Amino acid sequence: MNTNLSFRPVRDDDLPAICTFAHTPEELYFLAPRARFPLDVDQLATSIAQRSDSSVVCRGDQVLAFANIYKREQGACYVGNVAVAPQARRQGVARFLMQQMARLASEHHAASEMRVSCFNSNAAGLLLYSRLGYTPFALEERLDQRQQPIVLIHLRLPLAD
Template sequence: MYSQRSLESRDLETICMFPQCEEELFYVSPRFVYPLTTDQILNIVKDRFEPTVILNNVTKEVVAYANIYKDDSEESSFWLGNVIVSPKYRGKGAAQYLLNVMLDKAKNNLRIERIKLACHSTNSRGLAFYSKYGFKPFDMKVTSIDAKKFITIHMSKELF
């Protein structure tokens, strides 16, 4: 039902339509400002590895997006980032397919032994999803944005 390929500039407008509100975009990246724009994606993707889109095999439309980034403060620390699925494809296996593709790329293309991700405590659907696929919490961080405090759960998964 799905296939994958590298991000192309023609995909950007479609991806910008995925976040339906400020909160959803915050889950994708606290650095993004709603509404998401192509410039915001281009600005962040220049420092990312394996920017990947998932396609519906029948319609060829872009249905999901993610990338991988390196945390320069830690030796060999890589993170799954900017994970987003089209509202139309949520609950239809696109997120699972995207996650499997990204884990495969991390392991086989980048030779990453352990991948991490950040999931906000208010994103219970995301936390349950990542836990189901073997990610385990290892830390949490409190972030303040506009006088609001957010708890971010750091999770990781061994790939080898």
């Protein structure tokens, strides 16, 4: 199904498309909690500059998904800014993205574990990570964009040697 998908480093001309992935303030909060809605190229470029391995999944010339690594420590790579274009959701694109990010973390950073964080109200994200084998290991209380309590669930996936 995903043989026509490709994975590559993000380019500047990809940023406008990525900015369209979050259609609501809540979706943007899941993608980048500190960002202001709507996401714009300047905010995205600033985030990318503070992270490593920013990458996209494409079908042909169309950018369908985005993620990066925001921290590396003790053999673990932390993947963030995970986003999939609305028209590409529920088609295996996120699975492909996360598999490629795991491969990148293993091959380029000798990571033995991938970590990702997901808010409790992001059911689609939690279901995806569960299907991929991620398991929760910590909870963190936060305040959402309306200053209401929300839980950030930290998940991990051991990587094969």
